[in-house]
Amino acid sequence: xxxxxxTFGLMALVVVVTPGPTVLLALSNGSKFGxxxxxxxxxxxxxxxxxxxxxxxxxxxxxLATSAFWFTVVKSxxxxxLVWLGVQMLRSSGKLEPIPVDPILSRADGADGALVLLRKSxxxxxxxxxxxxxxxxxxxxxxxxxxxxxxxxxTLALIFIAVDVAVMLAYAGLGATAMKFVSERGARWIDRTCxxxxxxxxxxxxxxxxxxV
Numbered sequence: 001x002x003x004x005x006x007t008f009g010l011m012a013l014v015v016v017v018t019p020g021p022t023v024l025l026a027l028s029n030g031s032k033f034g035x036x037x038x039x040x041x042x043x044x045x046x047x048x049x050x051x052x053x054x055x056x057x058x059x060x061x062x063x064l065a066t067s068a069f070w071f072t073v074v075k076s077x078x079x080x081x082l083v084w085l086g087v088q089m090l091r092s093s094g095k096l097e098p099i100p101v102d103p104i105l106s107r108a109d110g111a112d113g114a115l116v117l118l119r120k121s122x123x124x125x126x127x128x129x130x131x132x133x134x135x136x137x138x139x140x141x142x143x144x145x146x147x148x149x150x151x152x153x154x155t156l157a158l159i160f161i162a163v164d165v166a167v168m169l170a171y172a173g174l175g176a177t178a179m180k181f182v183s184e185r186g187a188r189w190i191d192r193t194c195x196x197x198x199x200x201x202x203x204x205x206x207x208x209x210x211x212x213v
Contacts, residue, residue, distance in 0.1 A: 030175030044121030061136025082202030089195025
């Protein structure tokens, strides 16, 4: 079992270290707001891991794998959100200042910019159907069906979240460190580069089919 968990941890590291939407957000947030503020976005990504793994354990990933309608619905939401978020970053001015309060969230419950960062990272992951299908296919390989499932899924979730948080902290730290040596113009290009990748990921997601995931 220990060897299987080690293998799972190594595979999780390979998956997470490859730049994806949440990693790009961590890099951008770190460069623009510093490591401390970027931590709220990382928390959002960690929560999304918990949501995706719970959904896979409950069989929701299997529903997306067999239902073209629901797969298309979730994918369309994910594409729209990724492209919208990427466009916002492409239009970034590069100013190194705290993000403004989200007016909608502010009116609703007085949340500040930290909640906005958390929400962005959470939504960018849970609106991507590939995450549900990935965990649905990935996790059962490390689960022993003859043993209680809940403790096993909980252990796998904690390992994956720990790896994900560590990697995103590294990316956010890289962004924060880079800002000590670049100008506001450099910050703008970091934001725009990450935004361009997010738009590309959104467009790529639009062409993904269930059989290809």
